[in-house]
Amino acid sequence: xxxxxxxxxxxxxxxxxxxxxxxxxxxxxxxxxxxxxxxxxxxxxxxxxxxxxxxxxxxxxxxxxxxxxxxxxxxxxxxxxxxxxxxxxxxxxxxxxxxxxxxxxxxxxxxxxxxxxxxxxxxxxxxxxxxxxxxxxxxxxxxxxxxxxxxxxxxxxxxxxxxxxxxxxxxxxxxxxxxxxxxxxxxxxxxxxxxxxxxxxxxxxxxxxxxxxxxxxxxxxxxxxxxxxxxxxxxxxxxxxxxxxxxxxxxxxxxxxxxxxxxxxxxxxxxxxxxxxxxxxxxxxxxxxxxxxxxxxxxxxxxxxxxxxxxxxxxxxxxxx
Ligand SMILES: NC(=O)c1ccc[n+]([C@@H]2O[C@H](COP(=O)([O-])OP(=O)(O)OC[C@H]3O[C@@H](n4cnc5c(N)ncnc54)[C@H](O)[C@@H]3O)[C@@H](O)[C@H]2O)c1
Numbered sequence: 001x002x003x004x005x006x007x008x009x010x011x012x013x014x015x016x017x018x019x020x021x022x023x024x025x026x027x028x029x030x031x032x033x034x035x036x037x038x039x040x041x042x043x044x045x046x047x048x049x050x051x052x053x054x055x056x057x058x059x060x061x062x063x064x065x066x067x068x069x070x071x072x073x074x075x076x077x078x079x080x081x082x083x084x085x086x087x088x089x090x091x092x093x094x095x096x097x098x099x100x101x102x103x104x105x106x107x108x109x110x111x112x113x114x115x116x117x118x119x120x121x122x123x124x125x126x127x128x129x130x131x132x133x134x135x136x137x138x139x140x141x142x143x144x145x146x147x148x149x150x151x152x153x154x155x156x157x158x159x160x161x162x163x164x165x166x167x168x169x170x171x172x173x174x175x176x177x178x179x180x181x182x183x184x185x186x187x188x189x190x191x192x193x194x195x196x197x198x199x200x201x202x203x204x205x206x207x208x209x210x211x212x213x214x215x216x217x218x219x220x221x222x223x224x225x226x227x228x229x230x231x232x233x234x235x236x237x238x239x240x241x242x243x244x245x246x247x248x249x250x251x252x253x254x255x256x257x258x259x260x261x262x263x264x265x266x267x268x269x270x271x272x273x274x275x276x277x278x279x280x281x282x283x284x285x286x287x288x289x290x291x292x293x294x295x296x297x298x299x300x301x302x303x304x305x306x307x308x309x310x311x312x313x314x315x316x317x318x319x320x321x
Contacts, residue, residue, distance in 0.1 A: 010037025
């Protein structure tokens with residue numbers, strides 16, 4: 001049994017990680033300011049600390065909340081929207097950049113050995129080829145991507161013996177989807193936006209021609225990789241893609257979303273608008289390094305994962321409102 005601090009677990013991905021940790025008998029403390037999460041998403045059995053990852057005092061409260069030393073940190077709290085980062089780059093840099101540096105300082109103060117970080121495929125920007133490997137150069141085209149990349153590199157640096165000596169893992173996550181994803185936030189998560197539209201009987205809006213493509217990975221599979229990283233990542237720093245290696249176009253995705261809700265895609269109203277800044281054209285992950293390093297592979301197909309997400313949305317009263 002280990003003691004794990006998960007930041008951002010009132011949100012979508014963090015709640016899956018906390019849930020899987022608790023299921024195997026770990027003790028979990030959640031630090032989240034509820035700015036974009038929901039208190040009811042924090043899994044039962046975890047200790048909840050409401051607080052801000054930019055505050056050293058809040059961080060130390062979380063580190064002390066389980067009554068013993070924390071073994072590993074999973075840091076996911078942050079602002080997760082590429083598009084909102086264009087409205088408020090300074091806020092993005094504060095929450096995702098300064099917030100991550102404060103969490104690293106908190107890890108050092110509290111003697112933690114393992115730090116796992118939520119980086120993003122947006123760190124790459126337009127890649128020189130597909131599928132994207134971790135060795136490809138990064139050239140982000142959104143403020144969010146810039147900050148994620150900077151924060152990720154701070155995490156990588158923290159692994160050096162002369163800095164903090166952490167065992168550090170940064171996951172460059174592609175498009176994660178699943179239960180507890182926001183279906184109401186128009187800035188975050190295209191699959192959640194489409195499912196929310198269909199479940200509320202709204203038309204779907206596509207930015208660009210819809211032929212841009214993404215790699216959609218189920219949150220339960222992602223959480224499993226995080227836990228394998230806590231248990232078995234190598235010493236030093238490791239950067240890993242988390243995706244499926246499968247490309248899905250936005251046009252394929254909206255049709256699949258309509259069908260997953262039991263409706264007819266041919267009859268659903270769809271409009272096409274200008275593309276948005278920061279929107280990348282094609283992205284798909286090479287996941288061989290995660291397989292080699294962690295022995296990880298995704299298991300849930302897009303069809304199955306969407307079905308699970310729709311089933312959850314239909315039973316959770318707050319999901320679509
Ligand atoms: N969803 C994806 O596809 C995806 C892909 C790559 C990376 N990520 C990253 O993974 C992490 C989790 O993403 P998500 O989709 O679960 O988002 P989410 O918004 O559901 O979860 C983020 C959580 O962080 C909390 N938070 C925000 N600012 C905070 C602060 N200053 N202090 C404490 N808590 C704060 C929010 O309340 C929320 O509960 C984010 O860092 C995001 O950038 C997500």
